[in-house]
Amino acid sequence: MRRRNILWFTIIFVALLLLPIIFSDPFSLRIATEALMWIGLAISWDVIGGYTGRVNFGHGAFFGIGAYVTGILMMKGGWAFPITVPIAGLTAGLIALIVGFPTLRLTGAYFAIAMWSLALAFQQLVLLMTITGGPDGMRLPAFLNPEFFFYLMLGIVSISFVSLWYLMECASFGLKVRSIREDESGAMALGMNPTKIKIQAFVLSAIPAGLIGGIYAYWISYIDPASVFGDIITDQAIVMTIFGGMGTLIGPTIGAVILFAFKTLFWAYLSDYEVLYLIILGAVIALTVFFLPNGIWGTLSAYLDSRKIKKFGEVISQSTGDDNEYV
């Protein structure tokens, strides 16, 4: 199973590496880069939202922080872009660490509200400060090389995906965060420190968002409070994750690709009706929650698992020859 996953990842990764050779026009590359960006934002949201079960309505703040860190360091500090991106990621992680202590004590809607307000607070802060250019935003030097940004985004998102895959699906950390999601006080009796684990997950969720924000700033070369701190960034990442399947990494990836493809086509052919886009996004999320609560991938993998368990059950009943009374 694990080996097959590695094989699939390698195939997809190589296919993506070759993509610019086939679709070399800037428009296609831009679409592909943005699709990768949404994959990164969705999987990183899922670390805290799906795996740890703390719905974060302020994930966009880490993206915005990353974008502004890169903007400020490049424009005011004169730093080179490659140095600013890691700093963008670390800053987002550090802020998650600080913010996590008070907010992660909250559960359910209260955590969601706290993070949503925090994201708004950051947006207001950036609007007021002069170093960020206030409402005018910041213009970064244009570096017109779509291939560079495509490969950079591919690299960062792939590294995030593989590290998160290792941590969440192979290492013990994934089980720890799941135990917190399932029953926090029950997990404590088994030696889990909920505060520590939640904060680790939160930092882990914020860092990729910060890195991606940093790349976004230089790629788009213009950032302002509305575009990088807007609710739509968080909302879209959440819808993609829920649509694809929370608590998995493949789910948000599928969700991001499908919804981003839809958005792009919608924008390209039906831009007269752009007001409908948010309505459709809302309808998609409502229908998913009602009819596919586990998302596309969650439903599909549950079906595959149930077939596996059926087989396992047959083997057991053949070998023991009796039905157990505990179930």
Add this chain to the structure above:
Amino acid sequence: MSEPIIRIDSVTKTFGGLHAVDQVSFQIDQGEIIGLIGPNGAGKTTLFNIISGYYTPTRGHVYFMGKDISGQPPYRLATKGIGRTFQVVKPFPGLSVLDNVVIASLSRYPKRRKAEEHAWEVMEFTGIVDRAHFLAGSLTLAGRKRLEITKAMALEPILVLLDEVVAGLNPKEVDQTIELILKIRDQEKTILIVEHIMRVIMNLSDRVVVLNFGSKIAEGKPKEVANDPAVIKAYLGEEKDKA
């Protein structure tokens, strides 16, 4: 003379004006099974929560192998060797039985692969191995109670706190659980058990501690305690002093 596993030293826990546990002292020695009984609301579960770190005692101390552990968080006590079950079972319903037990094993075996090997051994021991790949939420009450014990055992505890692990089970399941508890004792674990079913307490316990309205009213061998006038009064409610 070795230290007792647990020494509870005049522990009091108040909620507002209510003394849920009031000046309770007793100790548990290595290898003993102690039954903790008392009518509903006597403070048994509160005392459990104090020993396992969920509550900090308002006054008094709890010593575990000679060290004061009062007020230490549950996750630290779990790694030190206090395993507990919950009266209202707390499985991780969305995870498989195996993953539930692996999570408990992680406190002893941080590497996931080692933890998984250990989980299989413990599931074998408690007899839940054939349900390993089922979702914990899909188990019956008996299955979930057994899973609770399995998870507590996966911590490789020194002291096991069992909170009403047979309540709600049918007679056959009760017998199987008694057998399991005896198997746990044979592993040289020390056990504190809360139970309403007297058959269980009388069969298993070396000593019984009786609580009523938060205070300890009796302590001794099961037979002695059963004949203690104060205990009979607490359970049957004789109104001697009011008459």
